[in-house]
Amino acid sequence: MFTGLLPKRGTLKRRMLPFLRADLANLVSYTPHPGAADHSPDTESEQRTLSIDRLDTNECPYDLPDELKQKLSWLFQQELESNRYPDGEHSALKRAIAHYVSESAGLPTDSLSDRQISVSNGSDELIRSVLIATCLRGEGSILVAQPTFSMYGIVAETLGIPVVRVGRDSAFQMDLDAAQAAIAQPSQPPIRTVFVVHPNSPTGNVLTTAEIEWLRDLPPNVLVVIDEAYFEFSKATLVGELEQHPNWIILRTFSKALRLAAHRIGYAIAHPELIAILEKVRLPYNLPAFTQMAAQVALGQRHLLLEAIPLIVEERDRLMQRLSELPQLAIYPSQANFLFAQITDATGAVVAGSQLDTVFEALRHEGTLIRKISDGLRITIGSAEQNQRTFERLSVQIKLLSSL
Numbered sequence: 001m002f003t004g005l006l007p008k009r010g011t012l013k014r015r016m017l018p019f020l021r022a023d024l025a026n027l028v029s030y031t032p033h034p035g036a037a038d039h040s041p042d043t044e045s046e047q048r049t050l051s052i053d054r055l056d057t058n059e060c061p062y063d064l065p066d067e068l069k070q071k072l073s074w075l076f077q078q079e080l081e082s083n084r085y086p087d088g089e090h091s092a093l094k095r096a097i098a099h100y101v102s103e104s105a106g107l108p109t110d111s112l113s114d115r116q117i118s119v120s121n122g123s124d125e126l127i128r129s130v131l132i133a134t135c136l137r138g139e140g141s142i143l144v145a146q147p148t149f150s151m152y153g154i155v156a157e158t159l160g161i162p163v164v165r166v167g168r169d170s171a172f173q174m175d176l177d178a179a180q181a182a183i184a185q186p187s188q189p190p191i192r193t194v195f196v197v198h199p200n201s202p203t204g205n206v207l208t209t210a211e212i213e214w215l216r217d218l219p220p221n222v223l224v225v226i227d228e229a230y231f232e233f234s235k236a237t238l239v240g241e242l243e244q245h246p247n248w249i250i251l252r253t254f255s256k257a258l259r260l261a262a263h264r265i266g267y268a269i270a271h272p273e274l275i276a277i278l279e280k281v282r283l284p285y286n287l288p289a290f291t292q293m294a295a296q297v298a299l300g301q302r303h304l305l306l307e308a309i310p311l312i313v314e315e316r317d318r319l320m321q322r323l324s325e326l327p328q329l330a331i332y333p334s335q336a337n338f339l340f341a342q343i344t345d346a347t348g349a350v351v352a353g354s355q356l357d358t359v360f361e362a363l364r365h366e367g368t369l370i371r372k373i374s375d376g377l378r379i380t381i382g383s384a385e386q387n388q389r390t391f392e393r394l395s396v397q398i399k400l401l402s403s404l
């Protein structure tokens, strides 16, 4: 009965509901599938039935194997007490994560304790906890190098935390001079937290030696967040250096290589005192009981799940090779499960705007949904058949463009 009063999305004015914070009216929120909703099917299940290739959110193309689904159904039926609150301490899950992190970094499996792990409802929740713990109350701003994962800036803005943005060079390495100048400059509030992604999204590059050196030299009153969401693909991690750097925190997720995006599990690895604060600022029951079960099952069966990684990496390199032969397409080396591509003109300069829109729209129309981002296209690696379709559809479009 209120529908007549509902303003169109985005037109909510502060004047109408004067208790709202004024700055939130202009906030641009995270859009899971930009461009997907206008003409193509709305819901994920509709997309599935129409077999849209969903290559815009970097998930694993494969669902859990049947035996794991059956195990989860059994746990749901037999073990889950729906009337009870979940374990709010996540103790068993933290121990399993500590073991997995050490094992996969080639460290002794007892080298991390559960006091160095915090678990969250997707790593997005940890981004917010970190900001609450470091920058809130006007105490700090954050630094990011564009282009990068958009959630850092979005979450900061919802909390009224200023975002300082620096650029990257043509190989997408951070402008370290600008970053250093921003940190050295006395500003109100000072930069308290630096976010880096290893490898970066959307560009796929891992941190270079120079970038890591710079992170090592940052003063102890600046927190360094190293987001390793794509670790299982890159095998690159800075976990081994956490011991020497109490001002570093590593974020990981079960949403990509471990195929649990639907269940929302992220985790952080850091100094026990920092972890203790993150545990204080989070909500008490942030992780549903079934989510904790799913995470435990995935870790128990990690070898089975991670068998797909070499295949995805091989598919990525093959798609990269084939796309690099197309005219007017610049495609960049990636250590993750996606590729970043840009359209160029005859002189090699990047063209964005309407030409990029045309290619993105044409692919979407044919059923390949990728992400248009930072003057380029980010393409998730899917199954072999999906990648074949991506190649065919993209090459038709690029050839059309270059024949103009």
Ligand SMILES: *Cc1c(COP(=O)(O)O)cnc(C)c1O
Pocket (backbone or CB within 6 Å): 058, 121, 122, 123, 124, 125, 149, 197, 201, 227, 229, 252, 253, 254, 255, 256, 261, 264, 265, 266
């Ligand atoms: C996908 C992704 C995440 C994962 O977020 P969840 O909330 O755990 O699903 C985190 N960081 C980056 C850079 C990502 O691309």
